[in-house]
Structures are given as C-alpha cells and as structure tokens.
Amino acid sequence: MEQLVEEFGHPTYTSFPVIVARMLLAAVFGAAIGFEREWRNRPAGLRTHILVCVAAATFALLTIEIVHAPMFGPEVLKDGAKVDPIRVVEAVTAGVAFLAAGVVFFSRGEVQGLTTGAGMWLAGAIGLAAGLGLWQIAAFVTLLALCVLGLLHRFEVKFDLSEDKRDEKPGAHSPGKGKAG
Numbered sequence: 063m064e065q066l067v068e069e070f071g072h073p074t075y076t077s078f079p080v081i082v083a084r085m086l087l088a089a090v091f092g093a094a095i096g097f098e099r100e101w102r103n104r105p106a107g108l109r110t111h112i113l114v115c116v117a118a119a120t121f122a123l124l125t126i127e128i129v130h131a132p133m134f135g136p137e138v139l140k141d142g143a144k145v146d147p148i149r150v151v152e153a154v155t156a157g158v159a160f161l162a163a164g165v166v167f168f169s170r171g172e173v174q175g176l177t178t179g180a181g182m183w184l185a186g187a188i189g190l191a192a193g194l195g196l197w198q199i200a201a202f203v204t205l206l207a208l209c210v211l212g213l214l215h216r217f218e219v220k221f222d223l224s225e226d227k228r229d230e231k232p233g234a235h236s237p238g239k240g241k242a243g
C-alpha cells in the first residue's frame with residue numbers, strides 16, 4: 063500500500079497547471095487548423111487535428127519528464143551500459159503510428175478512420191505516460207481526449223460538419239465529402 067501512495071504521490075517536473083495550459087493550448091491550436099480543414103471539407107477535420115496536436119504535445123511533455131526523472135539518473139547505469147530513455151518515446155510513437163495507419167483507408171471516394179488513427183496515437187502517448195508513472199499527465203490527457211471525441215462529435219453533428227451524422231440516416235450518403243471517422 064505504501065508503494066501505491068508513493069507512486070501516485072510523486073510530483074512531475076513540470077507543474078500541473080503548466081501541463082494543463084500546454085495541453086489546452088495544443089488543443090486550441092489543433093482546433094484552429096482542424097476547423098479550417100472542416101470548413102474546406104477536407105478528410106482530416108477538427109477532432110483529428112486536435113487529437114494529433116495533443117498527442118504530439120503529450121509526447122513532448124513526456125520527453126521533458128523522462129529527462130528529469132530520477133529513475134533514469136546516472137546512478138541507474140550499471141556495468142558501463144548507457145541508458146537513453148527517450149528511445150521509449152521513439153519506439154512507442156513509431157509502433158503506434160504504424161498501427162494507426164492501418165485503420166485509415168480510402169473507400170468510395172472517402173477517407174475513413176483518421177480520427178480513430180489519431181486516437182490510437184494519443185492512446186499510445188497516454189499509455190506511455192501511465193507506464194512512466196506520470197498519472198497526472200495520463201489522466202488529464204484522457205479527459206481532454208474524451209471531451210474532444212464526445213463533445214465535438216455532438217457539435218459536428220449539430221452543425222452538419224461530420225460524416226458521422228450521415229451514418230445515422232440510411233441512404234443519406236454523399237460521396238466525395240471525405241470526412242475523417
């Protein structure tokens with residue numbers, strides 16, 4: 063039990079308000095680009111751009127935290143071996159990006175699966191944060207992703223910006239629109 067209290071009680075190198083501000087800023091900037099893409103009726107839209115931007119910000123923040131984590135300090139090195147913890151970020155981003163690319167496909171003039179792919183990439187960042195014990199980052203980014211996926215989906219459907227709305231109505235398909243799913 064003490065180990066759990068110790069695990070969830072340690073602070074991050076970056077203060078939590080700064081983490082929140084950076085993630086929200088990434089979400090706003092991603093939304094600005096995504097809105098422009100929605101407006102121009104392009105395949106990757108609002109949610110996709112926000113998720114990718116937040117994922118990239120999460121990986122960047124995780125890199126900062128890894129560099130300052132005591133578990134990767136010089137005393138950890140044994141037998142002259144060198145540790146490069148940043149390779150964990152590289153491996154996860156490459157591996158998850160490969161998997162995410164597999165869910166994106168082009169069918170009947172439409173790109174599908176972009177938001178799912180972006181969500182997978184963000185899930186990789188969240189998993190990395192949780193695995194490194196940076197639960198504050200993992201929890202906040204998960205909450206932010208759920209808001210992006212849930213609330214913005216409702217917004218897109220309400221203002222007819224999302225192809226998902228068509229999927230709810232049989233026979234309401236219009237080819238060539240190319241929204242991300």
